[in-house]
Structure formats: C-alpha cells, structure tokens
Amino acid sequence: MVAGRISTGVPGLDVMLHGGLIPGRVYLVKGSPxxxxxxxxxxxxxxxxxxxxxxxxxxxxxxAENIREDFGRMGFDVYHEDFTLIDATPTTEHYVLVEDFFETFAKNLNKLTESIKEQFRVRRYSRVVVDPITMLKLATKDEIDYRRAFLTFVKSMMRLKVTVLITSELERTDIEEYLVSGVIEMKLLERDGKLMRAIKVTKFRGSGFDNVIRPYEITETGMVVHPDRTVP
Structure with missing residues (x-):
C-alpha cells in the first residue's frame, strides 16, 4: 500500500487508483442494479x-439480514465487533422497533448527516458506507434543497475526517460527481451476446489514476478487478 493511501479492499482497483484512496474524503460508486x-x-x-x-x-x-447472510457466505467477517451495520431500509418491521432507523437515517439527507454525526459521539469511525444514496435523492422534491443538503453532507464528513463511500444507482449524479473527491463507475456491457462487467475511474482529486476501462468479475469470494486487461 502506498504511503498516505487506504485500500479499497480490491487489489486491482487499488492499482487503478495508483495505490488506493486518499483518506478523509467522500467517494461515489455509481452503476445500475x-x-x-x-x-x-x-x-x-x-x-x-x-x-x-x-x-x-x-x-x-x-x-441487514440479507447483507449479513450473503456476504457472510462469501467469507466476509460481517459480525466483527468493529463493523457496525445499521439497517435503515423502509420495511414494515421498523415501525415496531423502539428506535426507528428509517426515520432517523433515511427520511432525508439532512437527517442522515445528523444521524451519522450522532453516531460519532458514541464511537469514532474511520470509514463510513452509505448504500445507496439513491432513495434519499428521489425523496427530495426540490433539486436546490438536495444540492444544499449534499454539500452539507460532504462538508460534515470532511470535518469528521472520515473516509466515506456512497453508492448510487442513478445515471445522472451531477451534484454528487461535482462535490465528491472521486468517482468510480461500474457497468454491464454486452459483448458477443454475453454480459461483461467493466469498471472505470472517472475522477480522483489529488492523484493520477488509470483512466482505462478495465474488466472485473464478481466471484464466490467477492470482487476481482483485472488492471492489466482491457475491455474488448
């Protein structure tokens, strides 16, 4: 690992990023379902x-139960004491809980920002994942309000000095791409009648990066990027 960088956990992707992510910044991973x-x-x-x-x-x-089951099967340590998984999905079960994580985290982007800051008062985190941010954007009727809320989110995360990875299923992520420090795009392509996965880094502030579209695979043990191959 290059000094001053942190790993994405995907060796081939770290190669594309010339050693990994720069810590303390917000990054966007976008792609279709x-x-x-x-x-x-x-x-x-x-x-x-x-x-x-x-x-x-x-x-x-x-x-959360699906995530633990699926990724536990792939060998990820999803029950580790240093891994806090918060289920803020809008399912009916949440409305009978004492603490409603959907209302606190997922009602809107400002709620999410404040709830994360509240979590930091209990425990100091160095990495945060928000997966996906799509529903929060769709739930905001006014585009200007969303832009303002997203700027507040980015500034708040940078003040916390935490490395954040957010995912999005939307093709148009204008304000997100403008404000985040890096953008990684994942695609499904059709080649000779077969589906092929391709990944590219479209933005990475403060560093050079591999701007070639590279193939990747999802295996039984996770994601594998091939930084030495090109997409035909």
Missing part, C-alpha cells in the same frame, strides 16, 4: 476492519 456496488462497498468496509479500524455501514435498500 446488479453491477456489484454493494460488493465493492463491503470490500471497502472489511478492508478497514482488517486494518483495525471501526467501520459504520448504513444500508438504505437491502435489509
């Missing part, structure tokens, strides 16, 4: 756990 955004996010989270860091993972779409 099924591209593996949550898998990449889990690699990022588990790389922090493996490094002795405390990690906060907020799921806004996939129930």
């Amino acid at each position: 099924g591209t593996g955004k949550t898998t990449l996010a889990m690699h990022f989270a588990m790389a922090g756990v493996a490094n002795g860091e405390s990690v906060l993972y907020i799921t806004l779409e996939e129930p």
